[in-house]
Amino acid sequence: MEASNPSPWALLTDLYELTMAQSYLREGMHGEATFSLFARTLPPGRAYLVAAGLEDVLRYLQGLRFSPIDLDYLGSTGIFGADFLEHLKGFRFTGSVWAVPEGRLVFPNEPLLEVTAPIPEAQIVETYIINQVHLQTTIATKAARCLWAAGGRRLVDFSLRRTHGADAGLKVARASYIAGFESTSNVLAGRQYGIPIAGTMAHSYVSSFPEEIDAFRAYARTFPDASVFLIDTYDTLEGARKAAVVAREMEVAGHRLRAVRLDSGDLIALSRAVRKVMDDAGLVYVGIFASGGLDEYELETIARAGAPIGGFGVGTKMGVSADAPYLDMAYKLVKYAGHPVLKLSTGKVSLADQKQVYRGADAAGQLREDTIALRDEGMEGADQPLLARVMEGGRILHSLPSLDEIRLRFQDEFARLPHRYKALRGAPQYPVRLSPGLSALQSRLEHQLAAVAPDP
């Protein structure tokens, strides 16, 4: 249970959330609404998402307050009435949340979370909820793909310089750690989340010395037991030979060079040549670390070639999810004032009512099939319900799991997902079916709507 500090993000919302809220209040509409957050479809050839972002959502909901500065600004726009501003002054989120725990797998149309609250409250919080879950789920998924492709080699988040802003820098470090990255270069993420931090040296460091070898010697003096030399500033193999010279000087002083880093060129060929330089110098313990425009496709190629690279710095393409920088994720009204709600506009059917997801596995624990059901349908079979009640009356119900717990949860579940769904390209769709109760409701509502709307 966290203390409720005023949120700096109360106005980080779309204007229409507030105008609609004013209209609901003027109309006396305080009915209980449930909104469901889900991804309609995934990028082509992908089967799964890794749920992430819930902790930020819960802290936001619990701490949401409009500050006097916020209210002054809203008043100055001329859009809002004194009645509504007065209402916002005492605004609290009083609703409940059911959610998929962070780190669990999610498939298309399955709710990542469902918010139930008086409709003005549930509406106002839409934008921030999508913003955080969308980003962190996008990145955790991309990072999981990288981990899988790298076949067990260790990965370090190097993306901060090109993530989309400061918040993304932090959230990318968090989400990639959930998916199994070992560490991050982002020092603030280290402070904030306790994620291990890591780094090597830059080309500028090497360039600022008269000779490359001087740079290696200087760094070794500062970090005698924690040095990784960047060897591609001028010529990679020549750099490797100089690194080997300095590594043997370090040995004499009782220290060990940790690794050398490649950041350009043909990483497979270069890593083999550099490995030979090191081995020939008796430096079998010096690792090879590589970086430079890597993503899951490159990592898979390198891993399959069996290149002697022990770890990778993965930056930009993971940090912006370069080939799929957004998801088709929506927050839809599914129930209002006791009635299930359906929206039917072109190509965008959503599943009505409050829902639960049951995850079926075989006897060996391998994931088999999911069922989306009504929350109260009572599907007591062998399958495990995926969504848990995590907030009630605007208060976080349980202490939030640590990042390491979330990371283990992901590891455990991902190990139980059959390999074919993990393919980087052309993965088949994971089987997700609707329960009898949800199917029946869905058909009934679709018929009703078709009867109302004359032009199909």
Added chain:
Amino acid sequence: MEASNPSPWALLTDLYELTMAQSYLREGMHGEATFSLFARTLPPGRAYLVAAGLEDVLRYLQGLRFSPIDLDYLGSTGIFGADFLEHLKGFRFTGSVWAVPEGRLVFPNEPLLEVTAPIPEAQIVETYIINQVHLQTTIATKAARCLWAAGGRRLVDFSLRRTHGADAGLKVARASYIAGFESTSNVLAGRQYGIPIAGTMAHSYVSSFPEEIDAFRAYARTFPDASVFLIDTYDTLEGARKAAVVAREMEVAGHRLRAVRLDSGDLIALSRAVRKVMDDAGLVYVGIFASGGLDEYELETIARAGAPIGGFGVGTKMGVSADAPYLDMAYKLVKYAGHPVLKLSTGKVSLADQKQVYRGADAAGQLREDTIALRDEGMEGADQPLLARVMEGGRILHSLPSLDEIRLRFQDEFARLPHRYKALRGAPQYPVRLSPGLSALQSRLEHQLAAVAPDP
């Protein structure tokens, strides 16, 4: 000139910036370094970038301090010595910055900014500088493409829910406004930057009423002079007819419906049919506004078809720059301790030394050609120098321009860029040449390096 508030972002840096700084200090290396920030190449078929993000960089540099919490954390990692932590305690950025003003066009290899400071300082600030300029330049460029494609129709930033986090939400609103967007849905961006805010209504609003027409009537009661009805929740043409009914009821009460909004389907065909519904009802003044997965390519198609749509909400694909979510942007050491520096690793040649860019135009003011020169080369011709000195001794030199000034600066310069460079696809490269002085230096350094490195 802004007050110097402690920065919350001091640790938003890559670990290696700090380890290298510790090593520089241990080695007694305080020499003056110049780093240059530039884009090596642009995404295929694109000719220009729109510079943005400088204001955030300057405020960061001026306010940069390490807090006691930061220092405690750094101490706890075991990576840093007491000498270095003591140094960080009193750390100030004391350097100078030359930069391209925000809103100006920039072409490949032209420095967006150059930082000169003692090397540990210039190194530590690298990550945040790239992070902010990279994001805002990426988005301002994407937004400029949207504006150009929309052929003068007004555009509204609708991206907040799917930008990469909170900071990106704000910076996307800022950058798209610089490029000519009229307003944003992001309320906090309205408060923080004074950008006009705008919005309509969501499908959930319509769904929460028994009938679509009830929703329109309710919204018109709350916002009698500022309503835009979303008409595609059930059936778009039926929705248009109901909107027309309510619009005429509003007329009777002395009000006017502003517009209707389409958010799905074939926007060209639907807008024509909806226009006819409105015109037939005598509602020629009711505008049509469209949204839903739009980017510059869609906007161009719609604009070329002459669809009767007056404005667009442009969201996700602009806000994440979906087809080019990152740039090949680097911050490279170009001068150290009085000597120009070159880096030559595979495929990554950079331009040495402190530089200036001269922008050539023809007699009519149309942009013709840029020249990258040495900063002190003295190219006093007709051409205008692009980079200005904006920070000296760690202090911002001039009061920062307003967002509206930056926006006008962009508008003016973009109007002078020949149309062929604005093409959405296959734009030719803009001519950028090197000055005699820079060419000569570059050849000399490349020869020197080739002589040093035996394996080319």
